[in-house]
Structure formats: structure tokens, C-alpha cells
Amino acid sequence: xxxxxxxxxxxxxxxxxxxxxxxxxxxxxxxxxxxxxxxxxxxxxxxxxxxxxxxxxxxxxxxxxxxxxxxxxxxxxxxxxxxxxxxxxxxxxxxxxxxxxxxxxxxxxxxxxxxxxxxxxxxxxxxxxxxxxxxxxxxxxxxxxxxxxxxxxxxxxxxxxxxxxxxxxxxxxxxxxxxxxxxxxxxxxxxxxxxxxxxxxxxxxxxxxxxxxxxxxxxxxxxxxxxxxxxxxxxxxxxxxxxxxxxxxxxxxxxxxxxxxxxxxxxxxxxxxxxxxxxxxxxxxxxxxxxxxxxxxxxxxxxxxxxxxxxxxxxxxxxxxxxxxxxxxxxxxxxxxxxxxxxxxxxxxxxxxxxxxxxxxxxxxxxxxxxxxxxxxxxxxxxxxxxxxxx
Numbered sequence: 478x479x480x481x482x483x484x485x486x487x488x489x490x491x492x493x494x495x496x497x498x499x500x501x502x503x504x505x506x507x508x509x510x511x512x513x514x515x516x517x518x519x520x521x522x523x524x525x526x527x528x529x530x531x532x533x534x535x536x537x538x539x540x541x542x543x544x545x546x547x548x549x550x551x552x553x554x555x556x557x558x559x560x561x562x563x564x565x566x567x568x569x570x571x572x573x574x575x576x577x578x579x580x581x582x583x584x585x586x587x588x589x590x591x592x593x594x595x596x597x598x599x600x601x602x603x604x605x606x607x608x609x610x611x612x613x614x615x616x617x618x619x620x621x622x623x624x625x626x627x628x629x630x631x632x633x634x635x636x637x638x639x640x641x642x643x644x645x646x647x648x649x650x651x652x653x654x655x656x657x658x659x660x661x662x663x664x665x666x667x668x669x670x671x672x673x674x675x676x677x678x679x680x681x682x683x684x685x686x687x688x689x690x691x692x693x694x695x696x697x698x699x700x701x702x703x704x705x706x707x708x709x710x711x712x713x714x715x716x717x718x719x720x721x722x723x724x725x726x727x728x729x730x731x732x733x734x735x736x737x738x739x740x741x742x743x744x745x746x747x748x749x750x751x752x753x754x755x756x757x758x759x760x761x762x763x764x765x766x767x768x769x770x771x772x773x774x775x776x777x778x779x780x781x782x783x784x785x786x787x788x789x790x791x792x793x794x795x796x797x798x799x800x801x802x803x804x805x806x807x808x809x810x811x812x813x814x815x816x817x818x819x820x821x822x823x824x825x826x827x828x829x830x831x832x833x834x835x836x837x838x839x840x841x842x843x844x845x846x847x848x849x850x851x852x853x854x855x856x857x858x859x860x861x862x863x864x865x866x867x868x
Contacts, residue, residue: 502661502829502841505822508848510708511858512822513815518682521819522658523695525682526740528552528781531697532653533664533678534645541635543833546601547592547664547678548649549697549738551779552786555614557621560585560787563779564751568758572734572773573598576624584747585787586779588623589650592665592699592736594630597641601625604646626775628701628734630668633833658697661827665736668833669701671825672765673719673729674842676700679824683812690805692743694812696757700824702772703731704765706842708822711854713847714765732771735761735821739778739813744785744799749806754778756810760817778813 505512506521518525530553535545551561563586565577573595580586588609593601602623609621630636649664658680660666666677682695703721706714714720721731737757745753754776761774768774785798801809828841851857 502827505819505826508844509857512819515683515812515815518684518693520657521682522680523682523697523740524655524658526693526695526742526781529695529740530653530655531658532649533659534649535663535667536640537667541834542640543634543668543831544594544630544640545664545667546641546645546649548653549590550653551781555612556589557587557609557618558614558789560587561779561781562747562750562785564747564754566751566754566776568774569768569772571771572775574626574775575602576622579622586624588621590624590738590777592626593641594634594636595627596636596639598625598627600639600641601646604643607643608647608650626736628669628699628736632670632730633831633837633839634668635834660823662829662831665699666824669699670730670839671700671702672704672706672714674825675828675831675839677824677828679820681816681819681823683816685808685812689808690743692741694809694816695740696813696816696820697738698820698824699736700821702733702735702766703729703769704767706765708851709856711851711856713850716850717846731769734773737776737817739776740781741809742781743809744782744801745780746800750778750780753809753813756813757817760814763818764821
């Protein structure tokens with residue numbers, strides 16, 4: 478009898494342990510999922526690009542408010558006075574991104590990049606303008622190109638309430654830090670949905686070997702789009718019976734948006750930054766998106782290379798910059814392709830179940846079931862990266 482009770486107790490503990498393990502959230506690498514061949518930076522985050530910081534303001538109030546703001550700062554100085562080279566690639570333009578035309582025209586960014594929900598974008602821009610005009614040295618500035626990206630979080634959030642305030646914008650900027658980045662249901666990703674599951678904020682980075690320049694590429698995403706989830710080629714969405722046009726009942730949200738922010742310390746011109754931004758769209762498809770009619774999909778890429786900053790007051794008519802040649806861009810293309818996929822997957826793996834507007838419930842991706850599918854298709858990789866890549 479004692480032995481039987483012991484065995485039953487052990488079995489119960491095992492079941493409880495398994496249940497806990499199934500509920501535990503983590504980044505994809507925590508579960509043996511390796512994307513690509515390149516090594517990550519120290520934190521596997523956009524903040525691995527020196528000088529870049531990220532801050533969030535998360536708004537979860539009552540039963541209906543599920544939104545927020547995420548701020549990405551390219552460097553820690555006065556960004557208006559020391560602009561950074563930048564470019565935008567529009568995958569599908571059903572979006573309300575602000576500041577795009579001046580980036581396209583001049584090839585630079587002069588404010589932090591802020592992400593939020595669709596109807597909050599003008600309010601966030603207003604808060605960003607307050608912040609920029611208040612910065613020391615900007616007292617005579619009469620024009621600022623605020624850069625604000627958005628996705629529609631109206632499935633879980635009372636989007637018509639437009640709950641983000643200027644104080645929230647300021648807090649997101651002021652709380653921006655280097656190092657590890659909060660992911661999942663935070664900031665601009667609080668109320669988002671991705672590929673039939675809870676979306677959110679995700680990030681990743683890649684470090685090139687010294688022989689390829691030793692540059693770092695970091696990516697941060699706000700995932701809020703539909704499609705048919707795939708991981709390392711495994712048809713996860715299909716196997717989980719959660720995908721667009723699923724029969725007999727299609728409850729899968731396909732319209733939405735994705736904001737992809739790319740940072741690098743390589744000396745890349747705005748022309749080649751646009752080429753870099755385009756490669757993120759390949760990764761967007763690799764995870765299962767086909768960029769629906771109602772999706773606003775934008776990639777913003779910038780370079781932090783200090784000698785290539787663009788001063789607001791140019792004293793000399795001709796400036797000198799460094800530019801990585803076209804023939805040396807391919808390693809960066811590979812890095813952004815890998816990091817974008819991983820950032821999107823991190824946004825989903827780190828997200829948690831959420832109940833929001835009108836009692837709507839949205840489940841996070843079931844990690845235990847997903848791992849079994851990846852094992853079935855031999856899509857897990859527990860091995861170390863090839864040594865040659867890290868040399």
C-alpha cells in the first residue's frame with residue numbers, strides 16, 4: 478500500500494511538472510529552436526547594436542484596455558541634432574505609418590521610432606513632438622519629422638478609446654534601456670495577434686564574423702498579422718489546425734500589420750539600408766505571412782555608425798562619409814533575414830494568453846504541442862552553430 482501511494486504521488490508530481498512545463502513561456506532558443514547559422518549578439522536583441530535602447534509603456538486597465546507604446550532610440554544623444562541614415566521598405570501599404578515621406582526623401586531619421594496602435598498614432602506623434610521640442614538645443618526648431626509606426630490591436634483593445642496619452646509616450650522614451658528587451662504582451666504589442674495566436678513585441682540579433690566585418694544587426698518587431706505559421710519549414714499552423722481559410726470555420730484573423738525595425742552598426746547608406754530592409758520581408762514570408770490586403774507591413778532600417786550621422790547644422794557644403802560597398806552587403810542580408818524570423822517567433826513564444834475587449838480571449842501559441850510538431854519534422858536544432866561561422 479505504501480509503495481502504491483508513493484508511486485501515485487510520484488505520478489502526480491510528474492503530471493504537475495509536465496503541466497507547468499507546458500505553460501512555461503520562453504524565447505525560441507530556450508526550447509532548442511535555432512534559426513539560421515549566424516551567432517546572436519550578447520542579448521539576442523536589437524540593443525546588441527551599441528547605443529540602441531528600447532522602452533515600453535504598457536496599458537492594461539479594466540476589461541477593455543490592452544495597448545501601449547514601444548520606443549526605439551538609435552543613439553543616446555540629441556537625435557534631431559545628430560540624425561542617422563535610414564530607409565523604409567513598404568511591403569503592403571495598408572497602414573498609417575507617420576514620417577515615411579521625409580525618410581524616403583532625405584534618407585535619415587531625426588526622432589526616436591515609436592510604435593503603438595492604429596488610432597493612437599497621431600496622439601503618440603503629438604507626444605513625441607513635445608519630447609523633441611523640449612530637448613536641450615532644440616529651442617529654435619520649427620519642424621520635426623516624427624516617426625510613428627502602428628498596428629491595429631482592436632481585437633483585444635478598446636481602440637476607439639485612444640487611451641495612450643503624451644505622458645505614456647514620454648515614459649516609454651525615458652525608460653528606454655540597453656541590454657535585454659521585454660517581449661510578448663508589452664508596449665505596442667500588448668493587444669496584438671499573430672498567425673492565429675497572441676502576438677506582441679519580439680527581438681533578435683546577429684553578429685557577423687570578423688572576416689565579414691564583425692558588424693551587428695538587430696531587429697525588433699510588433700507582430701500583428703495573419704497567415705499560416707511555419708517554423709524552420711515545419712507547417713505548425715496547419716498541424717495545430719489554426720490557420721487562414723481553415724475549413725469548415727475560418728476564425729483566423731488575416732488582416733493586421735507588422736512593424737519591423739532594423740538597426741546595424743555597419744556604415745550603410747540609406748540606399749543600401751533600403752535593400753537591407755527588403756530582406757526582412759523574405760523572413761516575413763518564411764514564418765507564414767502572405768501580407769494580406771488589409772495588412773500594413775513596414776520595415777524601417779537605420780545605421781548607428783557614428784561618423785555617418787547627419788548634423789542638423791551643416792557648416793560645410795560637402796561632407797565625408799564611409800559606405801560599405803554593394804559586394805559586401807550579402808552577410809548583412811543574411812543577418813537580417815535570420816534575425817527577423819527569430820524576432821517574430823520570439824514575439825509569439827513570449828506572449829501569454831489574454832482576455833480583452835468584449836471578453837474576447839486569445840490564446841498564446843502552445844509551446845509543448847509546437848515542439849512536438851518541430852520534432853516530427855526534424856525542425857529542432859540543439860547543435861552548436863558551425864565553428865567556421867563564429868570565427
